[in-house]
Amino acid sequence: MGKKPAQTDILQGTLDLLILQLLAPGVAHGHTIAYAIERRSEEVLLVEHGSLYPALHRLEDRGWIASFWGTSENNRKARYYRLTAAGRKQLSVEMSRWERVVRAINQVLHPAEE
């Protein structure tokens, strides 16, 4: 646990947002989501795919995503997730917050550009 605290911190704050964003176009199961995050973040985020699942559970518990068992593209059972209406609203809230934070941090780091 002491090995990569920086990454876990990032995950804590942003994993929810990433999942919601990835589910916006349609349904997906855990394996797909994990690979999508890993690929899109150029393998910086989500080194261990297992840490995705508590986040999924949390989101589902809050009612932002819903899940159901289905059959995957290569004929395996998998738990699929989709965004709920509340989740869609939450996505835009989190998105705007994230952008505010990024802009704020950038302004601190590069004051000259302002």
Add this chain to the structure above:
Amino acid sequence: MSWRRFLKRRWWDDERAREIAAYLETETADNIARGMPPTEAAAAARRKFGNPGLVREEIYRMNTIGWLESTWQDLRYGLRTLRSSPGFAAVAIVSLALGIGANTAIFQLLDAVRLRSLPVQNPRELAEMKIVGGNQGMGLNQQYGELTRPLWELIRDKQQAFSGTFAWSANQRYIGRGSEMRHFNQLLVSGEFFRVLGVRPFRGRLLGPQDEGACPASAAVASYAYWRSELGGRDLASGIKLIANNDLVQIVGITPPEFFGMAVGDSFDLALPFCQPKDGLRRDIFEVSVMGRPKPGWTIERASAAMAVLSPGIFEATVPPGRDPRTDLMYKHFRLAAYPASTGVSGTRETYDKSLWLLLAITGLVLLIACANLANLMLARASARGREIAVRLALGASRGRLLRQLLAESGLLAGMGCAGWGSPSPKLCAVYCSGRFCPKARGWNCVS
């Protein structure tokens, strides 16, 4: 804290476990498709995922309610440790149960005799009128009797302090005739008795002013217990007639089950109205207890003062005949006062009051000794369990957690002690009540 989540935590754990297994399968299959040998593929999938146990634990922690889960664990563990040393558990539980049991039994007695109010409307308002300092032993004195019937009639007619007054007396009389004759506990009441007390009939009607008249009385009211046991719970409409004191009386009503009369510890069987004997009322039998409810806004002290003002005239008019002048003078100087009577009167109370408190103190001491005993036992056990506790500390249990565990065990013992008391209590109490202690307390509501 969400109970819904808490109650479904096991279901979710299963669900997530299946989901994780599905991930591992998919990943393994993908790895094989990428050209890994099967054993390598499974290991690589597990590496990619991380520790499934940790992930499940994290999810489980999200769902559960920490303190509840750990308390439950502590209780189960405590139960197991108790079962592993049944001798200790039995001694601890039995000593606690006995201590608690003795206390409860004595307290029930004390409660019934001393603390509980009469089962009537607003018992706190009731006041009893007595002669200050008693009647100095003049005349004939009956149990619970404080005043004579002529005194009562004067008080009833003259007093201004009470919105309602009544008088009653209790004694034992005979029912039936010849060889069929049996005792019964008679309650003699004035016409207003039931109305002022606010007792409502269980069946039929209760006695009223219209029942007072020349002797012999023809109507009577039975107590619920007497009606059930002696009269067989028969319907009143069929007309129940009894021979009480050699006169025929008709049962016109039943009092409610909780009403036992005015004397705690002595229940009544039949209530009869006061009647006027042919040769007049005697002025020297102190047989009735006079009670009343002060008018709204009147305190007992104020009522008492009003009674004191009234006293000279009343006593002047009722001097018992045939006494020496000194006694007459003493009688004329008697004063009436009102005393709170919310708990009724009780011969048992007067006789046993001090010994009851003493008994309660002693049983309290017994409980204390039992507790000290138990503390000793626990202490001895704690030193024997030093190794177990050391192991748990070494495994990472916090001091708080260990403390909670030990507390849970003590709580378990105490709970079982209380439960252990529950089973023998009615029997024990019955032994107390039917034994030497209060032989007359048949109708005592002591098991409740």
